[in-house]
Each structure stands twice: as C-alpha cells, then as structure tokens.
Amino acid sequence: MPTNSHLMPHLKVCGMADADSLQAVAALQPDFLGFIFYPASKRYVGERLPAAAVRALPAAIRKVGVFVDDDAATVLARVREFDLQLAQLHGHETPETCAAVRAGGVPVVKAFAVGEGFDFAQLQPYVGCVDYFLFDTAGPQPGGNGTAFDWTLLQDYNLTVPYFLAGGIGPEHVAALRNLRLPGLFALDLNSRFETAPGTKDAGRLEAFFQALKA
Numbered sequence: 666m667p668t669n670s671h672l673m674p675h676l677k678v679c680g681m682a683d684a685d686s687l688q689a690v691a692a693l694q695p696d697f698l699g700f701i702f703y704p705a706s707k708r709y710v711g712e713r714l715p716a717a718a719v720r721a722l723p724a725a726i727r728k729v730g731v732f733v734d735d736d737a738a739t740v741l742a743r744v745r746e747f748d749l750q751l752a753q754l755h756g757h758e759t760p761e762t763c764a765a766v767r768a769g770g771v772p773v774v775k776a777f778a779v780g781e782g783f784d785f786a787q788l789q790p791y792v793g794c795v796d797y798f799l800f801d802t803a804g805p806q807p808g809g810n811g812t813a814f815d816w817t818l819l820q821d822y823n824l825t826v827p828y829f830l831a832g833g834i835g836p837e838h839v840a841a842l843r844n845l846r847l848p849g850l851f852a853l854d855l856n857s858r859f860e861t862a863p864g865t866k867d868a869g870r871l872e873a874f875f876q877a878l879k880a
C-alpha cells in the first residue's frame with residue numbers, strides 16, 4: 666500500500682481553453698495543466714487555444730491531454746501536436762487502449778467515475794497498463810460535472826497505482842483537503858469550480874486556494 670499519503674499532493678488545473686487565463690494560471694506553477702480534446706466538452710481546446718501556446722509553456726509544468734473514447738493513434742497524434750507529457754483517458758477505454766497509448770511513450774492517467782457502490786475490482790485489469798488512476802464523480806457528462814463524491818470511499822484503497830482525486834473540488838474544500846489522509850493520493854485535480862466561464866480559469870481564486878492548502 667502506498668505510504669506517502671501525509672505529503673502535500675501535487676496540483677493539476679484542468680480544462681484550460683483560454684490563452685489569457687492559461688498564462689495567469691501557468692504563472693502559479695501548478696504541477697500539471699490539463700487540456701480537453703473531447704469535442705462535446707464546453708472546455709474543448711478546439712480552435713480556442715493554438716498548439717503553439719500550449720507548447721510554449723514552461724517545461725516544469727507537465728501538460729495533460731484529456732480524451733474520451735479516442736483510439737490510441739488519435740491520442741498520440743494530439744500528444745505530438747501539443748507536446749503533451751501525459752494522456753488522461755476519461756471514457757470507457759480498455760486496458761488494451763491504455764497499454765497502446767503507453768507503448769507510444771506516453772504515461773497514462775485512467776479516469777473512473779465513482780458513485781455509490783463503485784467496484785474497485787474493475788481497476789485490477791488496468792494495473793500494469795496505466796501510470797495513474799483518476800477518480801472523478803459519476804455524473805451526466807464524462808467529466809467536468811462539478812460535484813464531489815464521498816472521498817472516504819478511497820480510505821481502503823490498496824493498489825500500488827497512485828491516483829488523482831477529481832470531481833467538483835472547490836474553495837470550500839480547503840480544510841477537508843488539508844486533513845485528508847488517503848492511501849495512494851498523488852494529486853488534486855481542479856477544474857470547473859475555479860472558472861469565470863467554461864475553459865477560462867480564475868487565477869486569483871486558484872492562487873488563494875493554493876496558498877490556503879500550503880499554509
């Protein structure tokens with residue numbers, strides 16, 4: 666069982682789709698920035714964000730592409746175009762698809778939608794095919810639903826794969842997150858609760874959150 670659950674988790678800001686707020690958020694030096702390549706998302710990178718703006722980000726910030734049910738070739742093409750360091754697979758991708766992306770040289774974050782009765786046994790076939798899990802809240806959309814799940818469901822997590830905690834994390838969660846001790850927790854994933862509009866992040870709110878977490 667992972668033992669470093671007392672350390673400050675890494676921070677990922679996801680759903681960047683606006684050039685101005687991208688620069689402001691990058692200045693906060695999060696560990697990861699996420700870009701959504703799912704055309705049905707309100708945060709779809711699409712024409713909003715040129716690849717050059719993403720490629721020009723500081724190397725210390727790892728860039729994550731978020732995909733929903735794309736094949737490995739499509740994912741890898743975007744990875745090359747945008748110079749992404751990780752692929753977050755946020756749909757119903759199989760272990761084989763995850764392994765194919767990984768075989769292309771890209772670490773994989775495999776997302777799962779957590780609801781009541783979540784069956785942790787479904788994670789087992791992915792062990793060895795992914796680098797991280799990501800636990801998001803089940804909802805009507807594949808991601809970005811803006812609601813949190815019951816994090817105590819992760820108290821008995823006992824796999825060796827570290828994970829991102831996602832789903833509706835917002836400013837009101839600072840106290841709970843500061844006291845959170847979850848085995849395997851690697852990073853916090855912030856998205857729709859820190860926006861002024863879909864894809865446009867509120868750098869001020871993020872900065873206050875980062876400072877409060879680290880205080």
Ligand SMILES: O=C(O)c1ccccc1N[C@@H]1O[C@H](COP(=O)(O)O)[C@@H](O)[C@H]1O
Pocket residue numbers: 679680699701703706707708731733755799801802806807808809810811812831832833834854855856857858
């Ligand atoms: O944000 C989206 O629109 C989105 C669409 C499709 C797949 C993933 C998406 N976002 C991911 O959803 C989680 C949780 O976001 P929220 O905090 O509930 O808004 C996060 O990992 C995003 O990467």
